[in-house]
Each structure stands twice: as structure tokens, then as C-alpha cells.
Amino acid sequence: MKRRNFIKQSALASASLAALGGLSSCRLNELGVVKLTILHTNDVHSRIDPFPITDSKYPGLGGFARRAEMVKQIRSEQENVLLFDSGDIFQGTPYFNYYGGELEFKLMSEMGYDAATYGNHDFDNGIEGLTKQLPHAKFPFINSNYELSDTPLSETTIKNKVFEKGGIRIGVFGLGIELEGLVNPKLYGNIRYTDPIAEANKQAAFLKNEEKCDLVICLSHLGYDYNLEKYNFDSNRICDKHVAENSQNVDIILGGHTHTFLDQPQYFTNKKGRNVMVCQVGWAGIKLGRIDLQLDRVSGLFGSAYIAPKVS
Amino acid sequence: MRWLWFAIFLSACSGSITEYKAVEMNDSISDDGLSESMIAPYRDSLELTMNSVLVQNQVTLTRGIPESTLGNLIADLLLERAQTELPDSILPDLCLINIGGLRVDLPEGDITIGKVFELMPFENELDVLELSPERMKEMLTYLKEVGGQPFSGMNLTIKPNGYDCEINGEPLDENRTYYIVTSDYLADGGDKMYFFKEPLTRIKTGIKLRDAIINHFRIVGLAGKPLTSSIDGRLTIE
DSSP states (O other), X not given: OOOOOOOOOTTTOOGGGGGGOOOOHHHHHHHTEEEEEEEEEOOOTTOOSOOOXXXXXXXXXXXXXXXXXXXXXXXXXXXXXXXXXOSOOSOSSXXXXXXXXXXXXXXXXXXXXXXXXXXXXXXXXXXXXXXXXXXXXXXXXXXXXXXXXXXXXXXXXXXXXXEEETXXXXXXXXXXXXXXXXXXXXXXTTOEEOOHHHHXXXXXXXXXXXXXXXXXXXXXXXXXXXXXXXXXXXXXXXXXXXXXHTOSSOOEEEOOSSOOBOSSOEXXXXXXXXXXXXXXXXXXXXXXXXXXXXXXXXXXXOGGGTOOOOOX | XXXXXXXXXXXXXXXXXXXXXXXXXXXXSOOOHHHHHHHHHHHHHHHHHHTOEEEEESSOBOOOSSOOHHHHHHHHHHHHHHHHHSOTTOOOOEEEOOGGGOOSOBOSEEEEHHHHHHHOOSOOEEEXXXXXXXXXXXXXXXXXXXXXXXXXXXXXXXXXXXXXEEETTEEOOXXXXXXXXXXXXXXXXXXXXXXXXXXXXXXXXXXXXXXXXXXXXXXXXXXXXXXXXXXXXXXXXX
């Protein structure tokens, strides 16, 4: 992709510019605004069917066929769509116990998932159980902080991937949770966990500087935040909040593991003083997360410059 | 010129650069036909499996404290399973689980695989923890405070000013450690069982509680017997 001149945004975001407002978004499109829609799920936990209508918490909610319909509809309306999952695709209904995740992967492939990262429960049938199902997944698995070289997953897992949509380069990497103490060692075998923050900075710097990505997305299964009473055994665990605050080039974190329903993204200030957007949509496919971004192709101002909370 | 465009962009877009929605998947959205046709054969076949009968049950087995027929049955079978599973060098002394983890009573009649999934919908696994005498004391104090939880391998009489405790028919030895079978959920501090925190040893068996239950029920069923359980006085509160 041809890089445009980068205009420094500092000093410009002043109120005096408001006087120039009032142009229609149509005009902006002519000037080169690209719309990008990022869809995401996490911790779907083999919830193929919606919850029964008698469920006390989520009556009638969720379901893969419904999500497929919604994704289809969004794709018909939007030109640039990416669809990601942040792990724990497996485990939670008899569909997993009896079919090992085959149906989950087939349906996700049909839905056109662009990538996913591993959650701890994706190892519930061992590395072997996962490897056996991977041929059903027509999308890549991205993990950057597991050392997989002594496992069969080294061949089927990538450290990062760059997507191009409407001339925008989107770099994606993935972070997995520490498996020790969480998963039976027999199941995760020779997977070695490495520091997610160091890896996030390494991957994001590579994607932004070497791969010239306009936007860097982290698929994370680390969990949103453990500084809560119910996690009192786990308060030292590294979470998305830590990654966001200690990162430099990450724009968006699509999270999972803690089953946190964030109806709006949470923003954290990174090492460069910029906002990092952290999203998570609970679990079980009850909700589909949707980010609509508008990025300016002409000015070359992409990425974190614009990952800002909506101003009302 | 660029500056001007940038200025226009900033001012016109500052309200709509990023929008976020967590779209609820409810019945206002129809099912995608292709996905539904992919799911149907799996769903049908699963239903057959879930409806298959493991064993007969003659009286409703219920949950409750201090003791319950269902609690005793499950704690007994889990202890037995862990004892057969572990190497001879480690003999689990007792099993302690939580009554809240058993989600339904077992009704009279056919007990199907589906019913066991209702009873134990979680993927919890059996862990064996070695507890210090101090932690054992905390465990017994906990049982006194909560008024009971399902256990096996122990006879406990809770008295106003203390307790009498026998494990494997021997009085509790306050100088030794014990091996306790429980679920990984509880071992991680679930249901405020904090005495499980930082055990001297933690052995993960990798056996799911549900699989242990299904296995036991199937064996009883294949032997042509019904499920049996009783309130046998293992926990008495004076």
C-alpha cells in the first residue's frame, strides 16, 4: 500500500476548527474516508443453540444460526467487515462433549470468521483434540505469546496477520492466558506461556513499523480485569487493562475469558498517552460486538489517532 | 490543502469516528438457513444420546444440608473414583464437594445422560489436595459454620463447643496431613472454601465430575441394579 504523508495531529484538535463543520459525510467519502466494521465474539463456549426460553438469566438469547444471519446482513450493508473471536470457542454444551468442536469450527468458517485466538478451554480435549478439529476451521488461529515449537500447533498457528480492507492495513496479533493452574498440564503439553505485555509491544511495533499497519488489533484471552472480589485468588493475573496501559502501538483489544459484558468499550491511556479501546461481549454468543470506524485515507490519519470515545 | 481537509475531517467527524454496539442476539433476528441446516443433524443425533438411559432410580434423590441422599451418593462415588485412579502411594482420605454444584434433584424413574448433564452442567474436574492440620481445622470450622456440605469418608459430629471427627474410622489425627478429593472449582476457592487455598500438594486427575457420575450410573445400571443412597448419619449436628 502506498503510504501518504502523515500529518501530525497535535495542536490541531482545537475548538476553532468547529467553524469548518457541517459538511456531509458523503462529501467526506469523496475525500477518502474509509468505513471499517469490526465484529467480534468471545467465550462462545459451544453454545450452538440459543439458551432455552426457560433459562433464568438469558432466556432465548444467542445461537450460531442467528449470528450467521446478522453477520450476513452486516456484510450486505458494509463493504469492509472483519470478524474475530477471542477464544474459548469450545466447552460448555454437549455439542462439545460429543463432537469435540467440529460443528463450532464449521459454522464459524461458514460465517466467514477472519481469525481467532486460543482460550484455555480450547485445550480441554488436549492439543491433540484441538489439532484434530483444526482442519474444520477455514480461518487462522493467531497467538503470539505461546511458545509452540514443541507442539503440533506450531504448524497451524500464526504469530500475526495483516488484513487489507479498503486500502487500510489492519495488523492482528493474539494473546493467550497462562495455562498453568488453569488447565491440566497433560492437556496443554509443551505449550510455554511467555509475558503477554512484552509480546504485545513486540508484535504491535512490528505491525505498525515494519508492516506499516494503520490499525493494530489484539485478540486477547487474558481477561478484562481481576481486581474484583470474585477473583481474589487471581488478582495478580495480567489482564487486558495491564496490556492496554503498558502498550505503545495497540489500538484495539478484543478480549475474553472473564465473561465481562462491556456494553461500551473501556478506554485506557497507553505509554504514548493515547487511548486504547478494550472490548468484550460477555459469553455464549449472547451478543455480537460491532465497532464502526471511519478512517481518513487522504490525510493518512489512521489508527489510534481516531480510537477515541464517541463525543456526544 | 491537506490541512484544510484534515480540519474538515476532524470537525465533521469528531462525533462519529468510532461507534460501538453490543448487538443482542434475540428472536428479532431470524436463523440463517444454511447454518441451521448444518446444525440440524448434529442436534438430532445429540438428542438421541442425551435420551439414552443409564440407570433406574426408585426414589427421588434430593439435595440439602446437613446431609442429603443425592449429596451422599455423589460424594461417595467421587471418592471411590479418585481412590481407584490415583497411584497406591496416595490414598485419598475423604471427598468434599458443594451442594450448590449439584443443580437438580434426581427424579424417580429413568436417569438419562441428559439428566446427568442437568445435574452437573459444569466441566469441573476432580482434584486431590493435601491439606495441613491447620487447614483441616479450618475445613471443619467451615462445615460447622455452613451447616454441612456433601462429603464422604468422614463421620462428623458438630457440637456447640467443637466437633468429633473420624476419618476412615480413625479419630482425626491433628498431627498429620490428609488428602481431600474435591472439584477444581472448589480447590480454586469457590463457595468460600478458602481452606483449599495453597494446599501442600495439588493433584489434577483430569477426570470430569460429570464423567465420573455417568460412569458410575452406567455400571450400576449394567449390573441391573437401581441407584441407592441413604442418610447414614455421617454428619450430626447437636
